[in-house]
Amino acid sequence: MHHLACVLHPRERGLTPYRVVYRRAESPPVPSMRDDGCWYTHPERDETAIVWAQDEASIAEVLTYHYPHTWSHLRVLTT
Secondary structure (H helix, E strand, C coil): CEEECCCCCCCCCCCEEEEEEEEECCCCCEECCCCCCCEECCCCEEEEEEEEECCHHHHHHHHHHHCCCCEEEEEECCC
């Protein structure tokens, strides 16, 4: 699981960690890093992360900061 925030030290800034699930869209075709001429895409997938935000309403801003136009279906998990 990874942590997402818009600042370097979120705890020191008083941000709250929220455990969330969201969907990442399929990526556009990406060339292989090897010299074999292949192209691939990352498939659509659900991801779980800790998002550090001011409040629950600002979680979407953090996701948009990291993944502009490629996430949807946000769900905040409760403890």
